[in-house]
Amino acid sequence: MGHTVAAHFRADPINRRELRAYAVDEVLRTNGQISFDDALDLQRQIYSDE
Numbered sequence: 001m002g003h004t005v006a007a008h009f010r011a012d013p014i015n016r017r018e019l020r021a022y023a024v025d026e027v028l029r030t031n032g033q034i035s036f037d038d039a040l041d042l043q044r045q046i047y048s049d050e
Contacts (some may be wrong), residue, residue, distance in 0.1 A: 004036075 011019065026034070 005019070005023075006016075009016070009019065
């Protein structure tokens, strides 16, 4: 999963740390119960609403 995210984003080191912190927090809050497919569907929904 990390490789997929890293390949998609060309962010500077500060943004990468923030993104990683967000991802770690998300896994802790959900106890890892969100699948990659669920997350992708959610992100597609958010971007299609903009």
